[in-house]
Amino acid sequence: MTDLLSRFSINQMTVKQLSLPELTAACAESGIRNVGLWREPVQSYGVEAAAKLVRDAGLTVTTLCRGGFLTAIDPGERARALEDNRRAVDEAATLGTDTLVLVSGGLPAGSRDLRGARERIADALAELGPYAEEHGVRLAIEPLHPMYASDRCVVSTLAQALDIAEHFPARQVGVTVDTYHIWWDDTAPAQIARAGADGRIHTFQLADWTTPLPEGVLNGRGQIGDGAVDMREWKGYVEAAGYTGPIEVELFNDALWARDGREVLAETAARFVEHAGG
């Protein structure tokens, strides 16, 4: 149990009601050793200051969320996106994490061309991959659930993510395996094996699937154990594929955000041990 908890990482978004100092203090008190951070609250706090805060608390930063949004057609927009992603790589390096999670972006306004959007992501990664490698950061393409395909992420499956990632060395580009997005996909276990064989599982994240989905479908990710996802089964797939790294719990959930953050943190760690352990 203690050993499993040593692999637990709390994604900052799960308890976004906690400030960064509150989060690091709560982790220290609860024996939680890993955090996944988000750019916006880190930028608000100051990237250098945040890096010092988590370092002084003895925390490992497992990922930075998120880069991406690489599907623009407009050259100016595209250039700005690439520049923003280079800044995200810099921030990841400053925070001492080796993994930047990428949410690839949706269809540009008025476009219906999924294939073209996916190709533009690959083109962008040809520029960003080497830059990330120079800074000791790996890019982790996250397939998002197909319900986000038009407005958020045209990469909907692990197979699609790997088709893109495999244009590049694994030390530059891999994937994020997140149960919330792939739990319904019977081809995902084989794709996890494919990713693992090539050293491309750069992070593994958990969230449960609960219904009804809220309007906009963003903030309804279920607490571990509350929904349809068999966490042990998916943990088994990534472990069979050779993944032994940290396991992040990343929940976007209005009900959890309305509660005391320290209580949610303790509950999340306990649910993790209960449902992913053994």
Next chain:
Amino acid sequence: MTDLLSRFSINQMTVKQLSLPELTAACAESGIRNVGLWREPVQSYGVEAAAKLVRDAGLTVTTLCRGGFLTAIDPGERARALEDNRRAVDEAATLGTDTLVLVSGGLPAGSRDLRGARERIADALAELGPYAEEHGVRLAIEPLHPMYASDRCVVSTLAQALDIAEHFPARQVGVTVDTYHIWWDDTAPAQIARAGADGRIHTFQLADWTTPLPEGVLNGRGQIGDGAVDMREWKGYVEAAGYTGPIEVELFNDALWARDGREVLAETAARFVEHAGG
């Protein structure tokens, strides 16, 4: 254009504010020759009476929606579901349609076993397929968007649907190809070809993908042309696979339901010609 309109079928749900007599009258006036019907309004009107009404109006019933919900574990529930599906087959036969659309059902309460649920669907179809064939009705498994996997339909992709359907003769079990559910899936075109090669495309339905999704994600299907789906592209795939049958437009949309049904019917036919034609 006239020729394309002859393939257009208005699914009753798109204009559910119209009574069955209003719908048949509006179709007759607009030159619309095909309708897809739903069990509940047909039952309310009376199945025999509905059959006479559409027959007298010269309409072809392209499908009956819907059977299915075949994932129960409890023997009593399972027996009731099978019996209800036999009644649905009877109703389809009475209405003179050869196609009963199946929404397979979600996970039973407390279950996380997608694989088991999918197996129970195949088991149920082994009983229902021969019954349907005896009545001149084909069962059309509809893969629903993965956002419905837990609570409505554990069959999320055409590949999964065909994996089940291929246990049976195509004259008993095929699939429903609906753009709303599969538009994000880059493997779907190959699966459409697989279905077509085997004569398993039993119906082709259109709806557009628009965001933001409403709470519960049921009633946000976009009017043709309003969203991210390239209708001509998907029509091209089913036609390349040999499908030359009717094309249903099936929208669940609160905003459309709040409008005058005859106006929505005319708009839908016009959008169909504009976006699926040529």
